Amino acid sequence: DAGITQSPRHKVTETGTPVTLRCHQTENHRYMYWYRQDPGHGLRLIHYSYGVKDTDKGEVSDGYSVSRSKTEDFLLTLESATSSQTSVYFCAISEQPGAAKNIQYFGAGTRLSVL
Amino acid sequence: AQKVTQAQTEISVVEKEDVTLDCVYETRDTTYYLFWYKQPPSGELVFLIRRNSFDEQNEISGRYSWNFQKSTSSFNFTITASQVVDSAVYFCALSEGGTGANNLFFGTGTRLTVIP
Numbered sequence: 001d002a003g004i005t006q007s008p009r010h011k012v013t014e015t016g017t018p019v020t021l022r023c024h025q026t027e028n029h030r031y032m033y034w035y036r037q038d039p040g041h042g043l044r045l046i047h048y049s050y051g052v053k054d055t056d057k058g059e060v061s062d063g064y065s066v067s068r069s070k071t072e073d074f075l076l077t078l079e080s081a082t083s084s085q086t087s088v089y090f091c092a093i094s095e096q097p098g099a100a101k102n103i104q105y106f107g108a109g110t111r112l113s114v115l
Numbered sequence: 116a117q118k119v120t121q122a123q124t125e126i127s128v129v130e131k132e133d134v135t136l137d138c139v140y141e142t143r144d145t146t147y148y149l150f151w152y153k154q155p156p157s158g159e160l161v162f163l164i165r166r167n168s169f170d171e172q173n174e175i176s177g178r179y180s181w182n183f184q185k186s187t188s189s190f191n192f193t194i195t196a197s198q199v200v201d202s203a204v205y206f207c208a209l210s211e212g213g214t215g216a217n218n219l220f221f222g223t224g225t226r227l228t229v230i231p
Contacts, residue, residue, distance in 0.1 A: 033218065042119075042221035043160075054194060058218060092158060094217070102148060102210060102217045106160035 001029050002108035012113045019078040023091030025071075033058075033092040033104065034066060036085075043090060049074055049098040050109050070107050081114045088112070117142045119209050121222035128197050129230050135226045136192040138207030144168075146212030147182065149190040150219065154204040166190065168212070197229045 003026030013019050014069040021034060031050055034044040035058075045058030047066040055066050063085060065077045077086055089109050118141040128134045140149065151163040164174060166183050169175045178195045194201050204224045210217040 035219075040223060042219070042223045043208075043219070045218050048218060088158070092160075092219075103150075103162055103165055104219055105162060106152075108159050 004091060004093055006089075006106060006107040006110050008109065008110060010111045012115065013073045013081050014115055015082060016080050018113075019081050019112065021047075021089055021091075021112070023074045023076070023107060025074075025093050027093060027105075028071060029093040029095050030071075031096065031104075032068065033095045034064075034090065035090045036060065036075045036087040037090060037109070038087050046076065046089075080091065081112075083114050086112060086114045116143075116218045117209055117211055119207055119220055121205075121207055121225050121227045123131035123224045124223070125228070127228045127230060130199060131196050133193060133195050134142075134197055134227065136173050136194075136205050136227065138190045138192065140207070142209060142211055144211040146150050148210040148212060148217070150207065150208040150210070151181065151190075151207065154206065154224070156203070160206070163192075163229060182212045190192045194227075197227075199229050199231050202227060202229045 006023045007022045033048040039076040044060045046060055047058055048063050049055045049068040065073045088109050089108045091107040094102055094104045113115045120139045146169045149166045153161045153163055164181055171183050180193045182191045204226045206224045207222045208219045210219050
């Protein structure tokens with residue numbers, strides 16, 4: 001199993017509060033991703049990182065920011081949580097795009113409830 | 116624009132029956148990759164298979180087999196002699212092979228229930 005740890009695994013918070021989710025990997029993979037999973041939508045990409053301090057937006061990035069100060073850590077921040085951000089959040093990692101090494105491996109997920 | 120369609124929302128089969136999960140994709144890229152992931156009731160996502168657009172060979176792994184047909188833009192997944200442990204949500208996903216991080220575009224998933 002890929003060494004990916006998401007924390008916390010469960011969180012309940014109130015509307016308007018800031019929330020930070022952490023993804024930690026021990027594989028030294030260059031690429032890291034944050035997805036959200038909602039019923040009827042499958043998984044959708046929020047942000048991704050292609051190296052330390054290098055990040056870009058995905059399909060549903062509004063209301064989210066990310067940071068990557070070390071290869072092993074990728075943080076997802078909800079600056080002011082809203083009820084529409086209630087979801088299950090997955091982190092994924094991959095070695096590099098293209099050819100043999102673009103398989104994404106996923107963490108166990110974080111269930112976030114915004115009340 | 117890229118798109119993945121899994122038209123079957125839920126499927127129920129009796130144990131030992133064969134079942135096929137459909138996946139239809141859209142992309143303008145000539146280089147792309149197709150994936151299947153399994154999400155059991157415990158919630159984690161488990162990688163099952165990846166195919167690239169230049170390799171249309173079907174693949175078999177134990178009771179699992181995959182049929183990739185570029186002519187119909189389909190990448191279907193068959194489970195032979197289903198077992199209760201196969202009960203899960205299965206996702207098909209597409210990654211385009213151009214520049215960038217090869218982000219995954221997922222279908223909405225098919226929930227498979229295998230009845231003992």
